Amino acid sequence: MIEVTGLTKRYGDFTAVNDLSFTVQPGEVMGLVGPNGAGKTTTLRCATGIIPATAGTLHVAGIDLAADPVGAKRQLAFFPDEPRLFDHLTVRQHLAFAAKIYQVPHHEARAQALLTELEIADKADQLPGELSRGMKQKLVIACGLLHSPKVMYFDEPLTGLDPLGIRRMKDTIKRLGREGAAIILSSHLLSLLEEVCTHVLIMKQGQRIAVGTLPEVVAQFSAGETGVSLEEVFIRATGGSET
Amino acid sequence: MHVFRTLLYLRLTTLRNKLGSQLRRLRQPKYLFGAMAGAAYFWFFFFRHTTNRSGGPGQFFDAMVAPGALEMVAAVVLTLFLVLIWVTPSDNPGLAFSEAEVAFLFPAPFARRQLIHYKLIDGLLMSLLGAVFFTLIAGGWNAGPVGALRKLGAWWSLNANLTLHQTAATLVIARLSRLGFRAALRRILIIGGVVLLLVAVLLVAVNSGTASVDWLLWPARLAVRPFLAAGLGDYLLALCPAFALVALHYFWIHRMETPFEEASIALAQKRGENIARARAGKLVAFRGQARAKSGPFRLGDRLPVEAAFLWKNLMAAPVWLNRKVFAVAAAVIYFGLTWLKARPDFDGPKIAAALAFMALMFLVYLLVFGPQLARNDLRGDIINADMLKAYPLPGWRILLGSLLAPTLILTSIAWLFLLAAGLGLPTTSGDMAWFTPQFRFVAVIAAALIMPALCAVQLLVPNAATLIFPAWSQTSRNLSGGMDVMGQRLIFFAGQLLFLVAALLPVLLLGGSTIFLTQWLIGPPAAVALAVVPVLAVFAGELWFGVWLLGPRFERLDISSELRP
Numbered sequence A: 001m002i003e004v005t006g007l008t009k010r011y012g013d014f015t016a017v018n019d020l021s022f023t024v025q026p027g028e029v030m031g032l033v034g035p036n037g038a039g040k041t042t043t044l045r046c047a048t049g050i051i052p053a054t055a056g057t058l059h060v061a062g063i064d065l066a067a068d069p070v071g072a073k074r075q076l077a078f079f080p081d082e083p084r085l086f087d088h089l090t091v092r093q094h095l096a097f098a099a100k101i102y103q104v105p106h107h108e109a110r111a112q113a114l115l116t117e118l119e120i121a122d123k124a125d126q127l128p129g130e131l132s133r134g135m136k137q138k139l140v141i142a143c144g145l146l147h148s149p150k151v152m153y154f155d156e157p158l159t160g161l162d163p164l165g166i167r168r169m170k171d172t173i174k175r176l177g178r179e180g181a182a183i184i185l186s187s188h189l190l191s192l193l194e195e196v197c198t199h200v201l202i203m204k205q206g207q208r209i210a211v212g213t214l215p216e217v218v219a220q221f222s223a224g225e226t227g228v229s230l231e232e233v234f235i236r237a238t239g240g241s242e243t
Numbered sequence B: 001m002h003v004f005r006t007l008l009y010l011r012l013t014t015l016r017n018k019l020g021s022q023l024r025r026l027r028q029p030k031y032l033f034g035a036m037a038g039a040a041y042f043w044f045f046f047f048r049h050t051t052n053r054s055g056g057p058g059q060f061f062d063a064m065v066a067p068g069a070l071e072m073v074a075a076v077v078l079t080l081f082l083v084l085i086w087v088t089p090s091d092n093p094g095l096a097f098s099e100a101e102v103a104f105l106f107p108a109p110f111a112r113r114q115l116i117h118y119k120l121i122d123g124l125l126m127s128l129l130g131a132v133f134f135t136l137i138a139g140g141w142n143a144g145p146v147g148a149l150r151k152l153g154a155w156w157s158l159n160a161n162l163t164l165h166q167t168a169a170t171l172v173i174a175r176l177s178r179l180g181f182r183a184a185l186r187r188i189l190i191i192g193g194v195v196l197l198l199v200a201v202l203l204v205a206v207n208s209g210t211a212s213v214d215w216l217l218w219p220a221r222l223a224v225r226p227f228l229a230a231g232l233g234d235y236l237l238a239l240c241p242a243f244a245l246v247a248l249h250y251f252w253i254h255r256m257e258t259p260f261e262e263a264s265i266a267l268a269q270k271r272g273e274n275i276a277r278a279r280a281g282k283l284v285a286f287r288g289q290a291r292a293k294s295g296p297f298r299l300g301d302r303l304p305v306e307a308a309f310l311w312k313n314l315m316a317a318p319v320w321l322n323r324k325v326f327a328v329a330a331a332v333i334y335f336g337l338t339w340l341k342a343r344p345d346f347d348g349p350k351i352a353a354a355l356a357f358m359a360l361m362f363l364v365y366l367l368v369f370g371p372q373l374a375r376n377d378l379r380g381d382i383i384n385a386d387m388l389k390a391y392p393l394p395g396w397r398i399l400l401g402s403l404l405a406p407t408l409i410l411t412s413i414a415w416l417f418l419l420a421a422g423l424g425l426p427t428t429s430g431d432m433a434w435f436t437p438q439f440r441f442v443a444v445i446a447a448a449l450i451m452p453a454l455c456a457v458q459l460l461v462p463n464a465a466t467l468i469f470p471a472w473s474q475t476s477r478n479l480s481g482g483m484d485v486m487g488q489r490l491i492f493f494a495g496q497l498l499f500l501v502a503a504l505l506p507v508l509l510l511g512g513s514t515i516f517l518t519q520w521l522i523g524p525p526a527a528v529a530l531a532v533v534p535v536l537a538v539f540a541g542e543l544w545f546g547v548w549l550l551g552p553r554f555e556r557l558d559i560s561s562e563l564r565p
Helices: A040-047 A069-073 A091-101 A107-117 A133-145 A163-178 A190-196 A214-222 A230-238 B002-027 B029-047 B057-064 B069-087 B099-105 B112-137 B140-178 B183-208 B210-228 B232-255 B261-279 B305-315 B323-341 B348-373 B378-389 B395-424 B437-468 B470-475 B483-522 B524-556
Strands: A002-011 A014-024 A029-033 A055-060 A076-079 A151-155 A182-186 A199-204 A207-213
Touching (some): A014 A055, A014 A199, A029 A163, A040 A151, A040 A182, A055 A069, A076 A133, A091 B002, A133 A163, A163 A190, A199 A214, A207 A230, B002 B029, B002 B112, B002 B483, B029 B483, B069 B140, B099 B261, B140 B232, B210 B232, B323 B348, B323 B395, B348 B437, B348 B483, B378 B524, B395 B437, B437 B483, B483 B524
Parallel strands (some): A029 A199, A151 A182
Antiparallel strands (some): A002 A014, A002 A055, A199 A207
């Protein structure tokens, strides 16, 4: 479970995220949407403990991120929009490195299963420079899943993927949700959110505009109309501008 | 231990894979020849003297670190360096992590203190590698295994102290910034404090001798003392406090738990962007993002298409390379040297002459190395070759257009040096009586006229190399380095010099013979002026031939297959 209460993040005088609260239960996939500069990435970074929050509390799988960052981080995985890999570690060595970080004992079997599942087993001894972007993305996912996290954060997971990769990524996220992970997914692709997410959180200028299940949020902005798309909801909710 | 094991795995695996891939790529001739050239270079400069235990660059360093007063000098230099470590950082400096380290380690179950610990151990490992390198280039191997180990220990303790001190400074500055202590105030206070201290030291030293202020340099002296110790016993006695200083730094940093993550992420992103820019053959942006600027000239409809390339590539040049700066520089040179020559009362003409000779020296450097630095031509655009090839233009026009911007930049700088040389050179007599002011004037004008063609021909050489050997050209900007890549760069540079000599030979022969044959009839100044015509004709011919030859080559270039590893 992800529990965010009163999250605030300030950079000097600028408030990137202001008093944000929401909860993601196990099995839920929450779509985080908002115009550029809404504070989505900052929210994700705070929620993963990558950067400290200015105020508020964050619980990951019931563990307070501020009080026990190591324990909380053990329960989560973060998948950034751009796969950042070590130039001189092979696919298999990346997994071994991740296993060392998360102290996963006897990781080899699990790593091999993940590589097979993500269809990169034949690339196990290749360096990142020899992989396509989609393959790199798969490697990042394999590294993130190695320690069986209960909480996952995806930042623009479809960037740079081909249609087949997109299909597989959607299936993976849905499957992980079904298996009981609490997932936050940040994306500009509203069709992805409609297809994959159970819940949605709309942000603008660091503030929460709407949060709830997809039908709840649609109902909030449809003003009684039927068949209103999430895109239309997004435009109405954000006023159709970034500011 | 968890952090240590993680770091050790990462570094050792990286090292093993890096060496493995470098060895594997020796199967390709371009890397094999590069490695041979690199190995020969290393042997010649660093190992050649190990057999006779004399000579080599190590002697230079040994001379530098002779005991005695040098300890004081080295300590002063080190102290100044430490002051810079505290003065130069911005408000929120970050600990240096790579983008991959940020992606893997920051969300990982590591406490902040563990991440700092990771950086500390990494700093110690990297400073050890640096120590091996410095021991090598300082000729440490010449003194046998014990001598080499002594140098290694000295360099390691110094590197480690510097690295850890920088880490400590980063964290302290970040903490001060969070408390509202901004960079400007910090710099004023530190620089002001140092100046006041220097004044106080001078006053005390004048009254009581330097011994009374020796303690000020005490920590720095501890760090440099292992270099200067005479016997092995002295060395060990000197090394212990130096490593104790390392331990103190370690303890100090480990106690700090200042938030550094945001600044480190920003720093990692910036470094990643710079690496990507360098791999794309572009200049590294040291400060901030590129800014929009107005065009260098109006790109009118009537201008030839080559002007568009000139316009585009000038926009990519550093912002300080503009007409205004050149005009101001020319004015400063003109009025400055004219004023100096009119002031014999304090040896003004001699200073002007010295500046003129320096300008000539810089001109030679510019002509040799300038084409390597001014790269806003096809070398920078080769990565965009597919896009350029899609333009409805023949290859030769694209190449010609690409050459214009660096030619203009190098020519402008060369003209400034020529101006300084022409104004500052002294009036001669005796054997040099022929070097009259009139002759000097004509020679400078002639050189200025030739300069654009000379620069363009020189730039043609590396551009030709890029088109004929794009894979070599691409690997020469390989940031991962290695002896093979270093050797490739050496071969590349030697090849360019060779081509340059070949291009200059007919020019020198024709220009020289014109001057030799006609000076008896029309006098040296007029002969030099006359020689400009054949020289320019030869350069124009070479340029035309090069562009004509390389244009189709550019059209046939399949960059995707050429750059495949």
